[in-house]
Amino acid sequence: MKTVTAPRDVPVAPVTPPAARSRRRRDPAPYLLLSPAGLVLAVVTLAPIGFLVFTSFTDYSQRTLFTGVYRFVGADQYTTLLQNPDFWVALLRTVLFTAAMVAGSVLIGMGVSHLLTRLGRAWRNTVTVVLIVAWAMPNVASSLVWNWLFQPGYGVVNWMLGALGSFLAWLSEAFGFPGGSGVFGDAAGLNWAQDPVLAYVVIWLLIVWQAVPFIALTLNAAETQVPHEYKEAARLDGASESTVYRIVTLRFLRPTLLLVTILSVIWDYNVFNQIWLITRGGPDDATATLGVYTYKTAFVGFKIGNGAAISVVTTLLLLGLTAVYIRNLLKAGEDL
Amino acid sequence: MKNAIAAVFCLVWIFPVYWMVNTAFKPRPEVMTPEPHFWPHHPTLDNFTAAVTQPQFLTNLGNSVLVVAVTVVASIVLGILAAAALSRFRFPGRRTIMVVILAVQMLPATAMLIPLFTMFNRLDLLGTYTALILAYVATVLPFSIWVMRGFFVAVPAEVEEAAQIDGATTWRILVSVLFPLVAPGVIATGIFAFIAAWNDYLIAYTFMQDESAYTLPVWLASFTNPHTGTDFGAQMAASVIFAAPVVVFFLIIQRNLVAGMSAGAVKG
Numbered sequence: 001m002k003t004v005t006a007p008r009d010v011p012v013a014p015v016t017p018p019a020a021r022s023r024r025r026r027d028p029a030p031y032l033l034l035s036p037a038g039l040v041l042a043v044v045t046l047a048p049i050g051f052l053v054f055t056s057f058t059d060y061s062q063r064t065l066f067t068g069v070y071r072f073v074g075a076d077q078y079t080t081l082l083q084n085p086d087f088w089v090a091l092l093r094t095v096l097f098t099a100a101m102v103a104g105s106v107l108i109g110m111g112v113s114h115l116l117t118r119l120g121r122a123w124r125n126t127v128t129v130v131l132i133v134a135w136a137m138p139n140v141a142s143s144l145v146w147n148w149l150f151q152p153g154y155g156v157v158n159w160m161l162g163a164l165g166s167f168l169a170w171l172s173e174a175f176g177f178p179g180g181s182g183v184f185g186d187a188a189g190l191n192w193a194q195d196p197v198l199a200y201v202v203i204w205l206l207i208v209w210q211a212v213p214f215i216a217l218t219l220n221a222a223e224t225q226v227p228h229e230y231k232e233a234a235r236l237d238g239a240s241e242s243t244v245y246r247i248v249t250l251r252f253l254r255p256t257l258l259l260v261t262i263l264s265v266i267w268d269y270n271v272f273n274q275i276w277l278i279t280r281g282g283p284d285d286a287t288a289t290l291g292v293y294t295y296k297t298a299f300v301g302f303k304i305g306n307g308a309a310i311s312v313v314t315t316l317l318l319l320g321l322t323a324v325y326i327r328n329l330l331k332a333g334e335d336l
Numbered sequence: 337m338k339n340a341i342a343a344v345f346c347l348v349w350i351f352p353v354y355w356m357v358n359t360a361f362k363p364r365p366e367v368m369t370p371e372p373h374f375w376p377h378h379p380t381l382d383n384f385t386a387a388v389t390q391p392q393f394l395t396n397l398g399n400s401v402l403v404v405a406v407t408v409v410a411s412i413v414l415g416i417l418a419a420a421a422l423s424r425f426r427f428p429g430r431r432t433i434m435v436v437i438l439a440v441q442m443l444p445a446t447a448m449l450i451p452l453f454t455m456f457n458r459l460d461l462l463g464t465y466t467a468l469i470l471a472y473v474a475t476v477l478p479f480s481i482w483v484m485r486g487f488f489v490a491v492p493a494e495v496e497e498a499a500q501i502d503g504a505t506t507w508r509i510l511v512s513v514l515f516p517l518v519a520p521g522v523i524a525t526g527i528f529a530f531i532a533a534w535n536d537y538l539i540a541y542t543f544m545q546d547e548s549a550y551t552l553p554v555w556l557a558s559f560t561n562p563h564t565g566t567d568f569g570a571q572m573a574a575s576v577i578f579a580a581p582v583v584v585f586f587l588i589i590q591r592n593l594v595a596g597m598s599a600g601a602v603k604g
């Protein structure tokens with residue numbers, strides 16, 4: 001777990017004994033040191049959170065932005081929201097999509113992590129560099145690259161699918177396999193962003209592509225710590241490699257796995273840029289997850305009070321997971 | 337077998353990046369062709385010229401540099417003091433502060449965006465550098481504190497005690513003993529902050545309505561030619577220019593990355 005908690009190039013020293021600390025009990029230094037950051041954070045994070053909650057109880061709208069006039073409407077925004085089927089659909093969509101993205105990236109990440117432990121030095125370094133480069137790509141740039149890869153007419157992915165289709169057609173022609181032709185027949189003209197299912201596929205591929213490096217490298221750091229003796233013992237007992245992985249490695253990986261899964265859920269649940277830049281939530285709101293739905297409500301429709309209520313509900317739903325995450329960090333030995 | 341899997345994985349995972357770079361160096365007829373060219377047959381820098389001579393490129397680059405620089409400096413200066421307080425002292429309320437710092441990191445971006453937007457609107461700050469910088473400090477400062485705290489924690493208490501025995505004051509210990517020891521960590525944190533602010537699209541897109549006030553990511557995303565459709569060659573060249581510093585910085589701090597990510601930094 002050491003690798004996922006805090007940067008520690010130097011071994012962690014034990015906390016100063018109480019005797020040394022008590023001498024400074026009345027030291028005003030920590031408060032003086034904290035106050036500049038505390039002041040700024042109070043203004044730019046805590047006050048806004050309070051203001052968000054307040055706004056969710058008002059009818060803050062586009063008009064309010066110009067006039068400053070709004071009405072306190074109590075829980076109206078929330079009752080309207082909870083009766084709005086669009087909200088429930090967006091929530092369901094977010095949950096399912098998050099599950100698909102997390103499952104994809106964690107499973108592939110586990111595979112790559114395990115692969116790394118079995119490779120020779122040269123291949124291991126190559127895979128690591130590839131992971132870091134993919135990870136480093138700013139998500140605005142990769143979203144634009146994705147738009148280009150999946151461009152109808154000129155996108156290289158459509159061309160590849162077309163080529164694969166022709167190859168399958170040729171195979172079925174030559175060897176009499178059924179159903180090979182026509183599968184990807186009109187691939188060149190595929191408009192991914194205009195089809196709900198295909199739009200999800202494109203976004204899913206992008207998110208998984210970006211998420212795998214962090215997951216693979218974090219898990220790999222933990223996997224290299226698994227004691228060899230346990231694996232050897234299992235092998236001597238005649239366990240197959242997959243059993244060794246399941247019984248020994250996975251058991252040791254569990255805390256790290258839990259941490260990366262929770263983080264992935266939090267991040268994927270909050271994904272905005274990639275969806276916005278690829279589909280803008282379309283076609284017909286098919287890819288409008290909660291983040292996009294909130295953004296459209298608050299900044300396209302300028303129903304800010306309504307958007308604030310969605311945000312509060314979204315955040316509350318996330319809060320449980322955040323609590324689990326923080327508890328895990330604490331348990332992992334982070335000295336709070 | 338495992339080498340074959342590694343090779344396939346590398347090919348698939350690097351392909352999007354390769355396709356960006358490859359496209360950036362192709363002349364236009366090679367970009368817009370139904371039969372893709374897997375390497376530029378006639379490599380050219382025209383796309384880079386086209387990208388940097390786009391209207392607003394230099395202005396928007398300048399905006400990015402200014403806003404990011406101020407954000408990095410502010411979050412380091414404020415962050416280093418707070419990190420010192422949270423790592424080298426025991427005082428009432430410390431745990432609460434740390435939990436709040438962690439929790440704020442996990443808020444959905446849109447949840448911070450709405451109140452910041454309305455607040456800045458009331459203060460007439462929308463579209464100004466100040467609004468952008470304040471919003472970036474709000475997102476970057478919590479994780480700067482968290483990451484730098486990790487570096488402070490790594491400094492053995494004995495170092496501090498030795499200075500104390502020599503009669504150094506608290507301030508003297510901080511400035512002459514602790515700060516120099518955590519300097520590498522401060523640089524790593526500065527790079528984290530740079531990446532987070534440099535990459536931001538959502539806040540700048542929402543706050544900066546005027547083209548001349550865009551930052552690079554917003555400029556990049558709005559990069560379309562209304563007459564001929566998107567110039568993908570130029571857009572990919574611009575993406576290379578935009579992504580290059582981030583990739584370089586990533587490679588420099590890669591060993592600290594995993595730690596920073598777990599503290600909620602550099603959100604996807």
